[in-house]
Amino acid sequence: MQNPLVPEWLRSADPNALDAKIWPRTARRAENGALEIGEIAAADLVRSYGSPLYVVDQEDFEGRLIAVNRAFSDAASKIGTTAKLYYASKALLTADVMRWVVDAGYSVDVSTGGEMAMALAAGVPGERLGLHGNNKSLVEIGRAVSADVSAIVVDSEIEIERIASVAGAQDKVQPVRLRVNSGIHAHTHDFLATAREDQKFGIAISDVPDLVAKIRSHSHLKFLGLHSHIGSQIFAVEGFVAAAERLLELHANLLDGGDVPELNLGGGFGIAYTPEDHPIPIKDIAARIAAAVAAKCEQLGISVPKLAFEPGRIIAGPAGVTLYSVGTLKDVQVTESGSSATRKYVSVDGGMSDNARPALYGAEYSATVANRASSSSPALSRVVGKHCESGDIVVNHAMLPSDIAVNDLLAVAATGAYCFSLSSNYNFLPRPAMVAVKSGLAKQLVRAETELDLMSRDLGLNSGGDA
Numbered sequence: 001m002q003n004p005l006v007p008e009w010l011r012s013a014d015p016n017a018l019d020a021k022i023w024p025r026t027a028r029r030a031e032n033g034a035l036e037i038g039e040i041a042a043a044d045l046v047r048s049y050g051s052p053l054y055v056v057d058q059e060d061f062e063g064r065l066i067a068v069n070r071a072f073s074d075a076a077s078k079i080g081t082t083a084k085l086y087y088a089s090k091a092l093l094t095a096d097v098m099r100w101v102v103d104a105g106y107s108v109d110v111s112t113g114g115e116m117a118m119a120l121a122a123g124v125p126g127e128r129l130g131l132h133g134n135n136k137s138l139v140e141i142g143r144a145v146s147a148d149v150s151a152i153v154v155d156s157e158i159e160i161e162r163i164a165s166v167a168g169a170q171d172k173v174q175p176v177r178l179r180v181n182s183g184i185h186a187h188t189h190d191f192l193a194t195a196r197e198d199q200k201f202g203i204a205i206s207d208v209p210d211l212v213a214k215i216r217s218h219s220h221l222k223f224l225g226l227h228s229h230i231g232s233q234i235f236a237v238e239g240f241v242a243a244a245e246r247l248l249e250l251h252a253n254l255l256d257g258g259d260v261p262e263l264n265l266g267g268g269f270g271i272a273y274t275p276e277d278h279p280i281p282i283k284d285i286a287a288r289i290a291a292a293v294a295a296k297c298e299q300l301g302i303s304v305p306k307l308a309f310e311p312g313r314i315i316a317g318p319a320g321v322t323l324y325s326v327g328t329l330k331d332v333q334v335t336e337s338g339s340s341a342t343r344k345y346v347s348v349d350g351g352m353s354d355n356a357r358p359a360l361y362g363a364e365y366s367a368t369v370a371n372r373a374s375s376s377s378p379a380l381s382r383v384v385g386k387h388c389e390s391g392d393i394v395v396n397h398a399m400l401p402s403d404i405a406v407n408d409l410l411a412v413a414a415t416g417a418y419c420f421s422l423s424s425n426y427n428f429l430p431r432p433a434m435v436a437v438k439s440g441l442a443k444q445l446v447r448a449e450t451e452l453d454l455m456s457r458d459l460g461l462n463s464g465g466d467a
């Protein structure tokens with residue numbers, strides 16, 4: 001009899017299968033049943049670089065860079081315009097990742113001085129950067145202007161003066177976009193359109209004309225156009241379309257006061273974390289957005305602006321896998337609605353410090369045993385971390401083989417975006433290494449933290465306590 005705790009979408013899951021929409025493109029089971037990524041056995045990676053370990057399938061990442069760029073460029077060219085792609089570095093930012101991104105022709109979206117410093121240090125030219133954020137300091141703006149970043153996104157009225165004064169002091173003309181709170185909120189399959197979404201980002205639609213006039217009144221600012229980002233992990237194309245249409249109405253009105261060369265529609269394109277997720281292919285999303293833009297421009301009697309997008313998760317997410325070692329196992333008897341069933345708790349050597357998304361957003365993931373295949377029956381399992389927190393869940397629902405054992409390796413799919421970025425040292429856990437794999441070669445991108453790294457900032461230890 002089926003365990004009543006198993007969610008509908010997991011009922012037919014095969015614990016050994018690697019669903020192609022969830023796992024990176026080079027993930028496969030070798031003849032002995034063990035998981036390989038980039039033609040390297042997961043167990044060998046853990047032997048060399050430790051556990052837990054972030055693994056990036058470089059071929060998958062680079063393939064996605066190409067596919068996403070092509071999707072938007074083709075769609076834009078069909079409506080007589082261009083699409084500029086900014087990789088949203090907050091998804092995954094390392095020096096090597098920056099090189100892959102720049103080599104694929106992308107610009108890079110950064111949202112803090114730290115991300116900007118990292119991208120610049122990795123060799124991203126200033127002209128390929130765009131700076132976001134709802135509270136950019138004068139120092140951050142100063143660094144962005146002196147690096148000649150291609151755009152700074154104005155997020156509040158205060159920032160107009162701030163950016164203008166910094167650009168004036170450096171005797172430069174800084175291109176800026178204005179982020180609009182479009183009132184479109186999209187969450188996975190649904191979207192909601194209100195007058196103003198209740199969140200911190202962007203300018204109210206009604207304030208846009210005055211603020212654009214203000215930007216235009218500054219000789220050290222150049223207005224590029226409007227920007228919107230309606231959320232993340234979105235499957236509902238209707239949300240992107242509605243935001244584009246709202247922004248184009250504003251855009252058309254602004255043409256009376258001068259040139260508006262661009263329209264930036266942000267990122268947020270969803271990926272599959274579980275068999276339940278069915279993202280629409282990116283080329284279809286791009287085509288639907290482009291068609292809506294063309295139709296709206298025709299209706300408004302304006303020419304189609306250049307388009308810009310900021311994809312992050314859709315490039316980095318599916319390329320990443322986290323490997324963990326199983327430490328303890330426990331069968332927990334759960335009684336729900338009068339019936340009792342078993343959930344296997346599988347504790348691994350990481351947790352919410354290397355993947356905060358389940359704790360932060362209730363995110364679901366998929367997992368498989370990585371060091372072997374198994375023919376034993378699937379058991380409803382919950383993969384949990386080693387933190388002192390009952391919400392420290394890595395995979396909320398997984399069908400893992402009932403013979404899963406201590407020291408087995410577990411692979412969790414689609415961890416390439418917002419896991420390393422959101423990682424922490426909660427409970428003084430050193431953060432894992434990250435390795436890129438491609439065609440049988442592994443390259444360490446980030447070394448593992450040590451306990452000494454964690455202690456090195458504590459002046460009570462390092463200066464005799466008198467600092």
Ligand SMILES: Cc1ncc(COP(=O)(O)O)c(C=O)c1O
Pocket residue numbers: 088090091109132229231232233266267268269310311312313314417
């Ligand atoms: C302004 C902006 N652009 C782009 C992104 C990237 O979103 P995603 O990784 O979902 O594509 C984000 C993510 O929060 C964002 O805030």
